[in-house]
Amino acid sequence: MVDDSKALFLQIAERVEDSIVDGSLAEDSQAPSTNELAAFYRINPATAAKGISLLVDKGVLHKRRGIGMFVAPGARRALIAERRAAFATNYLDPLAAEAHKLGLDVDELTQLLRERFTERTKA
Amino acid sequence: MTRISNVVRLQLVNRQAYIFVPLIVLGGAVLIGFLVFLLVPYGGPKYAIGATAAPLWSFVVVGIQALTLSFPFSQALGVTRRDFHLGTVLTAALTSAMLALIYLAIALLEKATGGWGMRGYFALSGLDGDAPLAALASYFTLAMLCFLSGYWCAAIFKRWGTVVLLTVLVGVSVAVVAAALLVIRFGAWDAVVGWLVSQGVLGLSAWGLVLAAGLTASSYATLRRVTQ
Amino acid sequence: MTSVIEVEHLTKRYGAATALDDVSLSLAENTVHGLLGRNGAGKTTLMSILTAQNFPTSGTVRVFGEDPYENARVLGRLCFVRENQKYPDHFKPVHAFRAASYWYPNWDQRLAERLVSDFQLPTDRLIKKLSRGQLSAVGIILGMAARPDVTFFDEPYLGLDAVARQVFYDRLLEDYSDHPRTIVLSSHLIDEVANLLERVIVLDKGRVVMDAAADDVRGLAVSVVGDAAAVAAFATGREVLRRQSLGNVTSAVVKGRVSEADRARLAGSGVEVTPVSLQQLIVSSADGGLDQGGGVGAVAGSRRGDASVARARNGGAR
CATH class of the missing domain: 3.30.70 (Alpha-Beta Plaits)
Incomplete structure (x- = not known):
């Protein structure tokens, strides 16, 4: 569940972002509290708090005094834009490297991608 | 003061070591004493002083375990060595006093009943007509000395180990034997016995308490640097 | 962040053997520290010196700014149950808990009872008759329910099965969230506790070989x-x-x-x-x-x- 390569608080922030991107955590709804995150991911509450404050700094969450953290309006759109920008580096570069190693050319790769997409839409 | 009384409470959370075990030993020994009085077909006064001495031995064990087991536990709870020591010696004093009172009750009872109607005696004071205070003081002092000798030996053992403890014990024995030899050598035996008799039970108890105070102080000095 | 314990150039020798070698570190308030290292690395020795149960050969230890030795004001705010903790001979767990409640003003009896049932600890059996895991549970319950300002857990999971260990970690996090305090968790099961820690201190052969924020160590x-x-x-x-x-x-x-x-x-x-x-x-x-x-x-x-x-x-x- 937890990956050793990255600081835990970054991973916690990403998990919360994931929920916002996939819509399970709607805009204007209340985000999980530090203690809930700590208990759920079995991590130190200070680490969870650090992840949350990162999202506050990014403008993804905002604090309502005395109530808790809420998802900012427009957060989903912003996160999707950010992830699209990083998509090529994070996913396409390794894909291209591996394809190159295996001797797959662009057409073969495109064909494979098309098949996968069709399967996904069927499922 | 609260901290010291907390140590007493800690020592008595489980009353077994300080109270029930000595009482059970005493009760058992007295019962056996009664049987002996009944079964021995002797018309004169019968003495079973060992029965009332038996619980004193359990105090040696209590003293040892106070240092080897209760002390480490108190350390886990952040109790200072001083508070532990004072509270523990106070607990021993309280329970020694309890045993001394029971001993006194036995002495008075057997005196009143003519040796339980069987001319059988458990308490020394029952026979020689000593004052109740002397019975109380002597028994209290013996109980404290038993406890403190266990506690003192355990402190030395915990701090310096077996070799040092054995050396100290051998040293004490040699000193006692040497003193006895000197007394014999100079033919002072009568003088010593005379002095002992002149002190009486109360006087000897007072000397015993001086020794107990010495053991308490030296145990504390040792305990201050004991590690686990 | 305020530090509660400051250690400077602490060395502990036993004859020719060096248990701690020039250790300097500080422990922060309301932080979970991992004291990690192999068996014999000096973890227990360090904790026993911090709690004045043992004495340094050289160097200084300050707890809440003071020397902890014979200092009731300081020692009363610490709890250090050893991995091989000794208990009075006739004690049952219930006696140990009651004794602890006399000493710690924040003692939480309800938490103690909850942990007893979580660990399925028989409170009415003599401590000397308990299994290794049950003995560990007694130490965990003492350290947690006492809620002192600084708790030292010394390999607290010995003999506990995977489920019981997880119970410990979960309850510790939960209680720590509600009642922040300084916790020192000594462990050689490093991966198991890694996510609970904010600060990682690693001892090897008596020396500090790592002292870093857990986030910085990752990656x-x-x-x-x-x-x-x-x-x-x-x-x-x-x-x-x-x-x-x-x-x-x-x-x-x-x-x-x-x-x-x-x-x-x-x-x-x-x-x-x-x-x-x-x-x-x-x-x-x-x-x-x-x-x-x-x-x-x-x-x-x-x-x-x-x-x-x-x-x-x-x-x-x-």
Whole structure:
């Protein structure tokens, strides 16, 4: 569940972002509290708090005094834009490297991608 | 003061070591004493002083375990060595006093009943007509000395180990034997016995308490640097 | 962050053996610290000196700014149940808990009872008759329910099964969330506790070899496996904690972060990059770690790798 390569608080922030991107955590709804995150991911509450404050700094969450953290309006759109920008580096570069190693050319790769997409839409 | 009384409470959370075990030993020994009085077909006064001495031995064990087991536990709870020591010696004093009172009750009872109607005696004071205070003081002092000798030996053992403890014990024995030899050598035996008799039970108890105070102080000095 | 314990140049010798060697560190208020290291690394000795149960050969210890020795004001705010803690002979767990409740004003009897049922601890059995795991549970319950300002847990999981250990970690996090305090968790099961920690202190043979924020330790090193030349190229200018070769394949644990560009280049040359867990990192950093699993043609990497990991503490300043 937890990956050793990255600081835990970054991973916690990403998990919360994931929920916002996939819509399970709607805009204007209340985000999980530090203690809930700590208990759920079995991590130190200070680490969870650090992840949350990162999202506050990014403008993804905002604090309502005395109530808790809420998802900012427009957060989903912003996160999707950010992830699209990083998509090529994070996913396409390794894909291209591996394809190159295996001797797959662009057409073969495109064909494979098309098949996968069709399967996904069927499922 | 609260901290010291907390140590007493800690020592008595489980009353077994300080109270029930000595009482059970005493009760058992007295019962056996009664049987002996009944079964021995002797018309004169019968003495079973060992029965009332038996619980004193359990105090040696209590003293040892106070240092080897209760002390480490108190350390886990952040109790200072001083508070532990004072509270523990106070607990021993309280329970020694309890045993001394029971001993006194036995002495008075057997005196009143003519040796339980069987001319059988458990308490020394029952026979020689000593004052109740002397019975109380002597028994209290013996109980404290038993406890403190266990506690003192355990402190030395915990701090310096077996070799040092054995050396100290051998040293004490040699000193006692040497003193006895000197007394014999100079033919002072009568003088010593005379002095002992002149002190009486109360006087000897007072000397015993001086020794107990010495053991308490030296145990504390040792305990201050004991590690686990 | 306020520090509650300050240790300077602490050394402890037993005859010729050195249990602690010039240890300097500070423990922060309301923080969970991991005191990690192999058995015999000096963890218990350190904790026993911090709680004045043992004495330094040289160096100073300050707890809440004071010398803890015979200092009731300081000691009353600490609880340190040893892994091999002794209890009075006739004690049952219930007696130990009651005794602790006299000493700790924050003692939470309800928490104690809840933990008793979580651990299925028989409170009416003599402590000396308990199993290893049940004995550990008694220590855990004392340390948690007492809620002192600083709690030391000394390998608290010994004899506990996986479920019970998880119960401990969960309850500790939960209670710590509600009642923040300083916790020192000594452990050699490093991966198991890694996520609970904010600060990581690693002892090896009595020396501090790492003292860093847990976040900074994560990703401090990577394991790279693949073509020897590509690995060597990547490792140039970086610190290699451990290196093994088999034929033309090299496996190395290399310090430093991997940029996206590095990652792409390594992927391009077929080198597999995997994160190094805290446990692997410590095993690689400790001198002893280099002797483990040395296969054919194993080459010891930087023997003094541990000294440089200690420098990570500067990067971890909070």
